[in-house]
Amino acid sequence: MKVELQINNSVSALARFVTWAPSPCRIRVTDPSGTTATAVTVQLSSVSTANAGAVTFRQGTTGAFANTLSLAVPVNGTSVPFFVAGKFGQPSTANGDVKIEARVKFAPSTPPTLVGSTTLMVRIRKSTESLTTAERDRFVNAFGKLNNQGQGRFQDFRDMHASSAALAQAHGAAGFLPWHRAYLLDLERELQAIDPSVALPYWRFDQAAPKLFRLDFFGVSDQNGRVQFSNTNPLQFWKTDGFLGINRSPFFSTSQAPPGLFNENQTFTLGGPNNLYRLFRRMEGNPHGSAHVLFGGFIHDPPTAPKDPLFFLLHCNVDRLWAKWQLQNSRFDQSVAAAYDSNPPNGNQIGHNLLDTMWPWNGVTTPPRPPTAPGGTLAASDCTSAPGPQPRVQDCLDYHGAINPLARMGFDYDDVRFA
Amino acid sequence: MPKKSAKPTRPQVRATETSLSVATDPKGRVADRVTAMAEASMTICEDDQSFRAVINVLRDPKEPFEVRNAALQALGAAAFRVIEFAPCRSDYIATLRALAEDRDPTLRRRALGTLAREKDGYAQKKLIEGLKNPDVALVSPEKALQFLSYDPHAEAYAIAREFVKKPPNDEAKAEALRLLAADPKSAPLFEKVLRDKDELRDNRQLAASALYSLNPGKFQKHARAMLLDKSEFEDIQATSLTALAQFGDQEAVGKDEPLLKGIQKLGAKTRSAKYKKNARQFLARHGR
Secondary structure (H helix, E strand, O other), X not given: OXXXXXXXXXXOHHHOEEOOOOEEEEEEEEEOOOOOOOEEEEEEEEEEOOOOOOEEEEOOOOOOOXXXXXXXXXXXXXXXXXXXXXXXXXXXXXXXXXXXXXXXXXXOOOOOEEEEEEEEEEOOEOEHHHOOHHHXXXXXXXXXXXXXXXXXXXXXXXXXXXXXXXXXXXXXXXXXXHHHHHHHHHHHHHHHHHOOOOXXXXXXXXXXXXXXXXXXXXXXXXXXXXXXXXXXXXXXXXXXXXXXXXXXXXXXXXXXXXXXXOOHHHHHHHHOOOOOHHHHHHXXXXXXXXXXXXXXXXXXXXXXXXXXXXXXXHHHHHHHHHHHHHHHHOOOOOOOHHHOOOOOOOOOOOOOOOOOEOOOOOOOOOOOOOOOOOOOOOOOOOOOOOOOOXXXXXXXXXXXXXXXXXXXXXXXXXXXXXX | OOOOOOOOOOOOOOOHHHHHHHHOOOOOXXXXXXXXXXXXXXXXXXXXXXXXXXXXXXXXXXXXXXXHHXXXXXXXXXXXXXXXXXXXXXXXXXXXXXXXXXXXXXXXXXXXXXXXXXXXXHHHHHHHHHHHOHHHOXXXXXXXXXXXXXXXXXXXXXXXHHHHHOOOOHHHHHHHHHHHOOOHHHHHHHHHHHHOXXXXXXHHHHHHHHHHHHOHHHHHHHHHHHHHOXXXXXXXXXXXXXXXXXXXXXXXXXXXHHHHHHHHHHHHHOOOHHHHHHHHHHHHHOOO
């Protein structure tokens, strides 16, 4: 007998990635030989080595997850649905480091027989300081390839965040956080197209990050603000707008926590006693803006900030802070007024209302949108269909499908559990 | 039933008005004012009065450097709130232009840096003037060249070539080379720097990166030659190998027996674990 396990309801190897959010899966018998019954009881379990990821199971859309799951599977090939989620606190460190095994006990006196298995990865965004050397190298290599000497797809991401018209689509109004969530996801999916085992790490800017500012990772700045890399680091070939290299002059000791910005707990209080997004989004000034101006160089100013790849790790932390605040205060539901700033006194500009599509993924290039829309639609994923090729602001709130499972965007943070 | 734990006390963030009044109080302690200025960055652009108060501190040469610098940082952070900052923007740029000629060199450099990244014509003119005439220079030549590279153009290229020929220091030469990395006409210059074993290693590595982006075919040819050159420096060979591994024409490289043997030798002779690993991974990719 053989069974087939489909992760994210797909046979594609590129779909075998899960987060803390439940991923829809299915199992079916592909070879019924060895049994005469109309259905067999299959037990699913997660097998992984030390320091590898782990997954848990449940049968339906509600209820607790468990380490094993028993399913009655018809032998006629009909699929049976179930859900898999990463076990919180146990993310993967490599692609395929978790295996789901399917076993059937054919007779009471015999041990369960392995009838199918699949490997997968609990792909989670982690702190730069907790990446393994291999994870770090895979990420840096993928980022180097995405830039490809300034001739790669990365230039689109740089162009999305350059002109004042473009910047107005994403800053200084309610859509700041949703727009950047989509922006990061688009970039992350492009990195995953190069190496599917990569997840965007975050730079926890309110803490010391001694591993990040090293020659083998995001480089060390010399006295003139030029970032130096090791000879084996592909970021030494980084180029944007025809400019070779990265300019970044830290105004603080990179082995210590930077001064002058709100820490995580202070940031969570910005929403006030009623935890309003309208107030919380002022984190765009501090800690977000304050983190940008910890350095001279590209990252210091809005038009040049994404020329430094550190931008994306900084914003990944900004997004993590929002995600954590959302979890603490149940702010995933767009119909909850406090979850978004829908009615500011002067109204929201286009691109900042819940129902608005977001530039540039919507391809709209007529005023008041910018005159060009670099990069096309948002990159697709084999793991989920959300947020779609032309996301709206509202599509970016329920990022791990806490309210609507179909809204799951396919990423999670190592310290933000599923709601 | 488990006992309910006491609700943790929330860390306090001061009210904006309090932060602003502390930040702009000339009688306050410098350290307190710096901290308060960072807090105020959250809301500086939400009303004209707050913005004016911070601008006034920044423009006042009698204020302590630390407080003025914190004001500059706070405005820089607030500038990320593009839509809300729009009414303040022209005054912000005007203040930066004034600051570009401030007597404090750090404030001058930081203001010019932001203006250069905004491709500000006034700043570019001042930077070029300073490179042509050191008596009127607002920043060091290496910083001026670096700032001009944010928006390279013909006049900047011409000056950069002059600085490559007659650099006042190594830093200025490196920045001039970096500026020229955007200039397709400079590919022959980078070939020369790359193959010159008497040139600074940093400049040779910079030339490798520049040439690779200006003319990948040419670079691949030189990278191959350097990997096969027994007298070449190991770090230059490692840079060449990284470029070939990451961006090279893998089909051509995979068929190049002498090159693969050269990489085998590099992997065998090097004492660097990283270079060994790189060579091993490269060869493994090509079935060795």
